[in-house]
Amino acid sequence: ARYGRAPPGAAAAWRRLGHSVYSQRNSSPQMEVPICARPALELDRASAWGDFERDYDPGEVWSAWEELLSSSAELGAVDTYQYDLVDVARQGLADLSLPLFEDAVSAYKSGDSRRFEAARRRFIELAGDLDTLLGTRREFLLGRWLSEARRWGTTPQEGDLLERNARMLITVWGPSSGQAFLFDYAGRQWAGLVRGFYLRRWERFFAFIAQQPPGYGDSQLPVVMNRIGSEASPFYRDLTAWEYRWCDGHEAYASQPQGDPVAAARRALEKWRPVMRTSYPNFAWKKPPPPSP
Numbered sequence: 650a651r652y653g654r655a656p657p658g659a660a661a662a663w664r665r666l667g668h669s670v671y672s673q674r675n676s677s678p679q680m681e682v683p684i685c686a687r688p689a690l691e692l693d694r695a696s697a698w699g700d701f702e703r704d705y706d707p708g709e710v711w712s713a714w715e716e717l718l719s720s721s722a723e724l725g726a727v728d729t730y731q732y733d734l735v736d737v738a739r740q741g742l743a744d745l746s747l748p749l750f751e752d753a754v755s756a757y758k759s760g761d762s763r764r765f766e767a768a769r770r771r772f773i774e775l776a777g778d779l780d781t782l783l784g785t786r787r788e789f790l791l792g793r794w795l796s797e798a799r800r801w802g803t804t805p806q807e808g809d810l811l812e813r814n815a816r817m818l819i820t821v822w823g824p825s826s827g828q829a830f831l832f833d834y835a836g837r838q839w840a841g842l843v844r845g846f847y848l849r850r851w852e853r854f855f856a857f858i859a860q861q862p863p864g865y866g867d868s869q870l871p872v873v874m875n876r877i878g879s880e881a882s883p884f885y886r887d888l889t890a891w892e893y894r895w896c897d898g899h900e901a902y903a904s905q906p907q908g909d910p911v912a913a914a915r916r917a918l919e920k921w922r923p924v925m926r927t928s929y930p931n932f933a934w935k936k937p938p939p940p941s942p
Contacts, residue, residue, distance in 0.1 A: 652727050658719030659730070662737070665716065669709035670740070678704055682743045683750040684776045684847050685836045687888070688854030689877050690754050690867050693936075697830045697874035703934040707744040711925055714741050714918055721911050731910040735786045738914040739838060742779045745921060748928040749775055753855075760863055769855045775921065776848050782917050784840035784903060785910035791841030792902035794819070809899065816896040820846060825893055830874035832892070841902035846895055850888065857884050 652659060679699040686695035694700045717734045724730040749772045756765040783789035798815035802808030817823070819842065822831035858865060870881040879889040 651733075652724050652730050654723065656720040656723045658716045659724060662713040662716035662720075665709050665713045666737070669705040669713075673704040675704050678702075680740075680743075681836055682746045682838075684743065684746045684779070684843065684851070685833060685838065687833055687876065687885075688851050690757065690858070692750070692754075694875060695836050696834045697876065699836070700936075701747055702936060703744065703747075707741075707934065708925075708929055710737060710741045710744060711918075711922065714738050714914070718911075718915055718918065721915075725911045732786055732788060734914050735782060735789070735910045738782055738917055739779065739789070741925070742775060742782065742917060742921060743838060745925055745928065746772065746775055746779075747934075748932040749924075751932065752928070757858060758866075762859075765859070771924070773848060773851060773855075776843055776851070778917055778920065779838070780840050780843040780848070781908070782910075782913045783838065783843065785906050785908045785913045787906050789839050790902070790904060790906070791819075791837075791839045791845070792904035794839070795902060796904045812899065813896055816898075821889075821892050821896060825879065825889060827878060827880040828873055829879050830876070832879070845900070845902060846892075849895075850892075853888060853891070854884075 679694070679696075679701075680703065681695040681699040681701055683692055683695070683701065686692055692701075714734075714737050717730075717737055720730070721734075749768070753765065753768040753772050756768040759765075787793060795812050795815055798811045799808040802811050819835040819837050819839075820832065821829070822834050823829065867877060867882075870885075871878045872881075873879070877885060880886050
């Protein structure tokens with residue numbers, strides 16, 4: 650009914666999703682990703698109350714992605730199919746960022762600069778490809794969010810204020826403070842926000858740690874609500890200041906979709922599926938249980 654017809658591939662994809670992502674034991678799974686988190690080496694969540702754990706087999710998302718694509722000849726022009734395909738592909742790429750982030754951290758801690766550089770570049774490239782995929786659908790556009798906020802203003806000054814509020818809601822959430830803990834609460838995976846905000850934070854972080862002496866770590870930095878605080882070190886003070894400057898900005902982001910969603914989903918699958926196949930088997934998707942007393 651959702652597509653007007655149900656080719657075998659699409660039907661199989663929804664059965665698979667129904668038995669995996671949509672059958673989690675946790676009634677409100679967080680499913681957060683490091684891409685959307687304020688960067689750190691020791692990182693297990695994006696928001697104060699979130700986590701990176703998965704209560705399903707992430708490989709099933711990729712299988713459903715392939716099955717949906719197998720129905721593109723019959724459904725490729727159907728709007729709801731295009732949205733579902735991009736959304737499933739989005740989840741696949743977002744899940745993949747977890748082992749790729751761990752690879753980058755492991756490489757950095759090993760002291761192998763070449764391995765770290767390769768892992769860092771792969772993580773950044775994945776996030777960039779995620780942004781490109783999201784840009785093919787109107788539902789995932791930062792520019793649309795900002796332009797709709799500005800339209801409520803009756804003067805340019807009101808438009809600027811409303812844009813600032815719209816930017817803050819999806820990033821820092823509130824005023825700057827050493828005890829702030831609502832930053833990254835929204836966790837939106839949107840085109841423009843990934844490339845223009847999240848990726849720029851990670852680039853700053855990777856450049857910073859690459860310049861630190863051997864043995865650098867952040868596990869001893871002050872923590873506020875399970876994450877490194879905004880004033881934990883000079884780097885985090887500078888990063889926080891940059892985040893608020895971004896909220897004050899007015900650079901334009903696309904408010905209309907760009908590209909073919911089916912073609913973008915196919916390119917992303919073909920490019921990243923081999924990486925997924927080598928990264929997933931040995932990755933721990935859930936935290937080990939605490940030791941018995």
